[in-house]
Amino acid sequence: MSYEAWIILIGSMAGITCGITGCFLILRKLSMLADAISHTVLLGIVLAFLISQSMNGIYMLIGAAVVGLLTVVFVQLLHSSGVQEDASIGVVFTFLFAIGVILITLYAGDVHLDVDHALMGEIAFVPWDTVQIGFLPELPKAFLMLSAVLLIVLVIIFLFYKELKITSFDPAMAAAIGIPVLFIHYLLMGMVSLTTVASFDSVGAILVVAMLIAPGASAYLLTDKMSVMLILSGVFGVAAAIIGYYAAMLFNVSISGSMAAVNGILFALVFFFSPTKGYLFKKFALKKVKYGSEQ
Amino acid sequence: MMNPVVVKGLTVAYQEKPVLKDINFEVPEGKLIGIIGPNGAGKSTLIKAILGLIPKAAGQIQIYNKPYRAKDRVVGYVPQRGSVDWDFPTNALDVVLMGRYGHVGWFKRPGKKDEAFALECLRKVGMADFADRQISQLSGGQQQRVFLARALAQEAKVYFMDEPFVGVDAATERAIIDLLNELKEQGKTVLVVHHDLQTVKEYFDHVLLLNVEAIASGPTESTFTMENLHQTYGGKLAFLEKGQMIAEQK
Amino acid sequence: MSDLMNMVLNNANTQWVLLATMLLGIASGVLGSIALLRKQSLIGDAVAHAALPGICIAFMLTGEKSLLALLIGATITGLLAAYCIQFVISNSIIKEDTAICLILSVFFGFGIVLLTKVTQSPAGNKSGLSDFIFGQAASLVGSDVKMMAITAAALIVITALIFKELKVLTFDPEFAKGLGLPAGFLNLVFLSLLVAVIVIGIQAVGVILMAALLITPAVAARYWTDSLGKMIVISGIFGAISGVAGTLISTLGEGLATGPFIVVTATALFLFSMFFAPGRGIVTNAIKRQINHKKINRELTMQKERGEYL
Structure with a gap:
C-alpha cells in the first residue's frame, strides 16, 4: 500500500472510532470530560514510558486508560464535594496535563516523545513506524492499535447498545430498572480513553477532541434516530480525514490540524444547511410563519 | 392480604437536616395512593429512596415482602418530566420500547413482540398516531402520555409516578386518571406524588400525608381531614384555606 | 537558591517579569472568580485556545513579532470564538458543553494549521510563536512586560469600579435588569475583560493552560468564604502566588515552560484549601x-x- 493510502486509512479509522464514541459524549453532555481526558492521557503515556522505558503501544494504552479513568474519578470526587462540574473538570485536567508536560520536558525530552508531538501528533510519520506480529505482514503500529480499539468500541456498542442508550436518555429510569448506570459510565469513559490514546500518535492530544466531538455534533443535527446518528458520525469522521489530508497537502500544513479544521467546516455547513434543524431552514420556516400570520 | 409496599423507619439526610425522618407506612394492594405534602416535604425523595436511587441513612423498605431489587421487575417508575433531554434522537415508540429493556436482559435487543407490545401501550394512552414523532415535537401532555406508556410497557405490579399531572392539559389529565383506574382494576398498586389538594378525594383511595415526617396514612375518607392537613401544611395559610374548603365540601 | 535570590534582586527584567505575572495572577484570580460564579469558566478555556489562530494571523499580516499586534489578533479570534459558542447554542439543539468543546478544538486546529505555515518561513521559525502554547514568561522583555503589567493593573481597577454591578448581574440577572442595569452591555464588558486577561496571560501561561489560572484559584478561594468580595480577594492572592512561584521555578532550569509550574502551584493551593479550609x-x-x-x-x-x- 502506498504511503498516502496508509495515512488516509489511518486517519479514517481514527475518524470512525472517535466519531461514534463522541456521539455518546454529546448525548450525555460529557463533551468537556472528553476534552479533559484527551489532555490527561498525555500524563498516562509519559508515565507508561518512564516506568516501562519503552514506547510499546500496550503499555501506553494501559497508562492512558488508567489516567483517563483517574481523571473521571477525580472530577467526580471534586464535583461531589461541592465544586461546580465545569470547574472540577477545569481544575483536574489542567493539573494532570501540566504534570505531564513537566515530566516530558524534564525526563523524556530527548526521546521520540516530545511536546509538539503530543499536541498535534505526527500522522506523516506513522506509516513508517511499523511492527511485525505473528503471521501478519509488517504493518504500521498506529494501524494495528486503531484496528484493535475500533473493534473493541464496536463490540461494546453492539453488546451494550440499549444500556448505553437508556442511561444516556434517562439515567433515573435506567437506575430504577436495575441497569448499572455507574458501570456504563465508566465503560464509556474507558472507551474514550482507549480511543484517545489510539488516535494520539496520529492526531495528538488536543486535535483528537475535534475528531471526537465535531462528527457527532454534525450527525446530531441531521437525524432523529440514534443508530443513524452513529453511522453518520462515522461518515463525517472519514470525510474529514480524507478532505483534511488533501487540504494539508495542497497548502503544505499540519495534516492533523487540517483534519480538525475540516471537521469544523463540515459542522458549519451542516449547522447552516441541515434540511430540518439547520439555521437557514429555521429562519426560512420562521419567515413563512410570520408571512402566514400577516395574511 | 400482603401489603406490596412497606416502609419502616426510613430516614434520608443530604446534609445537616434530615429530608425524610423516620417514615413508617404501608400501602394495600390494588389501590391508588396519593403522596401529598407541601414543597420540600420530600415527596420525590421518598420515591427515589424507595427505589434505591439515593442512599438512605436508616430504615427498611420492602416490596412484596422482599427488599427492593430492580431485577425483580415488579416496579414501574415515571420520573418527573423535566429530567430528560427532549432533543435526544429518539421517537415516541422508541421511548416506550425502553420500558421493555428490563425484561429483555443483557446483550439482547427488544424483538418484534416487544415492539408490538410497546405500540399497544402507546395506543392505550391514545398516542399510537404519534409513534414516529421525535419527542421534542410533542406537547407537554403528549410527552407525559408517552412516559406513562413506557411505564405500562414495564408490566410492573407497583407503579411510582412523580407529579404526572404537572404541566399537562385537561384532556391528558383525564386520560391519565382513566389509565390509573384501569391499572387499579387489574390489581396493580399505583403511588402518585400529587400536589393539587382539590382533586385528592376524587382521584385517590389512599393518601400519605408527608412533610419530612409521615403525618398520616390511610384511606382518603378517614385520613384526608382538616386536622391532618393542618399538621402537614403548618402555617401555610393559602393551602390551609383551600383545605378547609375541601374538607367542608364533604 | 542564592543564585535565584541574586537574580531576583539584581536583574531589573526579572523583577518586571515577576511583577507582571503577579498582577496577571491577581487579575485572572479576580475575573476568574466572577467567571466561575457565572458558570463561564470553560468559555475561558475555549477563548484561550482560540487565541492561537489570531496570534498566527497577526504574525502573518505584520510579518514581525510585535506583541501588541499579536495580542490584538488573539483578542479578535478569542471574542469570535466566544460569539460562535453563543451562536451555536442559541440557534441549534447543540448543548453548551458540546459547543464549547467543538469551537475550542476547531479553532485550535486552525491555529495549528496556521502555526505550521508560519514556522515554514525563516522569520516565523525564529519568532518563538510556539512559546504561546505553553507560555514562556522569562522570554518576556522590556516594553512588552511593562505593557502586560499595566494592562493587568488596569483590568483589576476596572473590575473594582464595576464590582457591585457585576455582582448583582451574576447573582440575579433578572433583578439586575429590573434595577435598570444595562445587562447586555455589562455582559459584553465582562466578556471583554475576561478575554483581555486571557490574552495578556497566554505569553506567560500558554493557550492550553491559561484556563487553570482563571479556574483553580477561584475554586480554591470558594472554600474559604461565602462572601463574593472576600472570595475575589483570596482568589487574587492565590493567583498572584501561583504566578510568582511558577515563574521563579521555571527560571531555575533551561527551557522550562512557565505555564505548567504556575498551574501546579495553583493546584497545590487548591488541594490545601480543599482539605483544610x-x-x-x-x-x-x-x-x-x-x-x-x-x-x-x-x-x-x-x-x-x-x-x-x-
Missing part, C-alpha cells in the same frame, strides 16, 4: 458530619423514648 474543607467537614450524624441519631432515639413517634 475551615468550614468547607474535606477534613474539617468529615469531622463536623460525624458529630452531626451522632446528634441526629441521638435526637431520634430520645424522641422515640419520649413516645413522640408511633
